[in-house]
Amino acid sequence: MSNLNHRIAMPTPGRPGGFGGGGPGRGAVPIIRAKHRGATIRRIWGYLNRQRAGLVTVYVFTILNALVSLIGPYMLGKAIDTAIIPGDYSLLIRFCLLILGIYLLGSAVAWIQAYVMTAVSQNTVNELRCDLFAKYHQLPIQFFDTHSNGELMSRATNDIDNVANTLNQSVTQLLNSIIMISGSLVIMMVLNIPLTLVAMLIIPLALISSRKIAGLSRNYFKKQQQHLGELNGLVEETVSGLKVVKQYRREEAEVQRFRKISGELNRAGIRAQIVSGLVGPAMNMINNLDFALIAGVGGWMAYHSLGTVGVIVSFLNYSKQFGRPISELANQYNLIQSAIAGAERVFEVMDMISEYSHEVKEELPRLGGEVAFRDVSFSYLSDRPILTGVTFTAKPGEKIALVGPTGAGKTTIINLLTRFYEVQEGSLLLDGRDIRELDKNALRRQLGIVLQDAHIFSGTIRDNIRFGRLDASNQEVEDAAKLANADGFIARLPHGYETQLSAEGSNLSHGQRQLLTIARAILADPAILILDEATSSVDTRTEMHIQKAMSLLMKGRTSFVIAHRLKTIRDADRILVIQEGRIVEQGDHEQLLALQGVYNELYNSQFKRAEL
Structure with missing residues (x-):
């Protein structure tokens, strides 16, 4: 097994705001x-x-x-x-x-x-x-x-x-x-x-x-x-x-x-x-x-x-x-x-202060999946608020979609949920507990993240999937790949699960890399799932395979989906429409269309064309 399994999972450094589309994140890191x-x-x-x-x-x-x-x-x-x-x-x-x-x-x-x-x-x-x-x-x-x-x-x-x-x-x-x-x-x-x-x-x-x-x-x-x-x-x-x-x-x-x-x-x-x-x-x-x-x-x-x-x-x-x-x-x-x-x-x-320096290590029982934002406000720069008074509750097992224009604050909500950034005003509760009271490692162990940019490490396909849970057996890795609809293309590779991947997985298509990251998330068995535009840059047929895998992955889990594709958003239990850092509308697809508001305008300008 390669040394991949000894690395610590983190998002690709250097991208603004932790994930793909958030604010610039220019907060100063304290230095001794x-x-x-x-x-x-x-x-x-x-x-x-x-x-x-x-x-x-x-x-x-x-x-x-x-x-x-x-x-x-x-x-x-x-x-x-x-x-x-x-x-x-x-x-x-x-x-x-x-x-x-x-x-x-x-x-x-x-x-x-x-x-x-x-x-x-x-x-x-x-x-x-x-x-x-x-x-x-x-x-x-x-x-x-x-x-x-x-x-x-x-x-x-x-x-x-x-x-x-x-x-x-x-x-x-x-x-x-x-x-x-x-x-x-x-x-x-x-x-x-x-x-x-x-x-x-x-x-x-x-x-x-x-x-x-x-x-x-x-x-x-x-x-x-x-x-x-x-x-x-x-x-x-x-x-x-x-x-x-x-x-x-x-x-x-x-x-x-x-x-x-x-x-x-x-x-x-x-x-x-x-x-x-x-x-x-x-x-x-x-x-x-x-x-x-x-x-x-x-x-x-x-x-x-x-x-x-x-x-x-x-x-x-x-x-x-x-x-x-x-x-x-x-x-x-x-x-x-x-x-x-x-x-x-x-x-x-x-000498920079570790983000774990003030953490109190604790064993966190499996989360039920209830997520509650209570009047949350946040800004990367003091004079540029990103979120203002955001309030909503996601019940266990719900699929919550976040939609809105670029820079509206969708990714920032995810950054706060993963504690890549801390809540500045208001509170964020998980199963009734303030998220700032939870051990970060224990919390992130129960979060599954599938990003638009599927990050692959150098190593074998098996190692890349096992990255989701390092103690997983070979059989568990292969079962996760089957559930993610990745087993088919893996079987066609010359060395199957032992195929060596180059840096960033350049010898695989984008859709294949995305299926591997979904298999990785399935293996991790998270209580809360985050999908950040996971199908935005693949073709329709590949999207069908990814959507099927994601549907299986989201089953029984609280899920947050940032996406612009109609199929991903339309079946959500609740859609939060975010504009200039505020939730301006929320409801399911039909309810929001009936409001004839911001979501209806987005639907007519973008989603309806996707159906044609």
């Missing part, structure tokens, strides 16, 4: 802000610290690597003073073999250190990526209405990859640098205190230079990540809608849009790289000046017999080991800044 650099680094460290065994191993081998690197220059100086200058070549050979062994050991230790750190960083990032993906599934629909799919994908891929690269390279580098700087400084002080003071001139210059350049580069890296998210969003949007682009001959316009955003990304990237790239040359210049100064002072001291040649050579090597870690960290600063900017974007999502 923690966006400064120190907090971000501490949170990354919190994830890294979960890999304690690997980190301890890295620490041990980093210390060994640093010690080996510190011993090498000392042995080189001893070789000059005790073997080369006196001309003891046998001793020189022993020194050479010893130094060779030291550096070979250092190479082996460095390899093991890098190997373990790679595993630690990848495991850390894997946990971060999984937590982010899980967080996506906990956020309310309004979050997805205000963020493009490409932007969300960018946070889960590019931003986290930047964190991975930094952890892999910079953590060991930081630890190694601390040890190398400390160890080199101690040995340098033992060898020659005046030269040590000269070598330490690099520290304030390096800190001032790095701090100035880092302040400039940080904002550029953040802009770079933001533009990258926009670019990913455009690519995802254009590729998924390529047929529409070609149909309306908008290829050149889309290319120009891409060029504009790509140009902004290019400019932000150039600025970020140029500014951050100044760190390396600046540090190299400071190191070279410091090295030249030490060489000059050391040469003068050796000439006046204030120090041996071997000590001066060792000191020069230690001065390079003292300055090199600072330079290496500075050269990685662009990577570190990019990772911090990416991590901030990831943690912005992680």
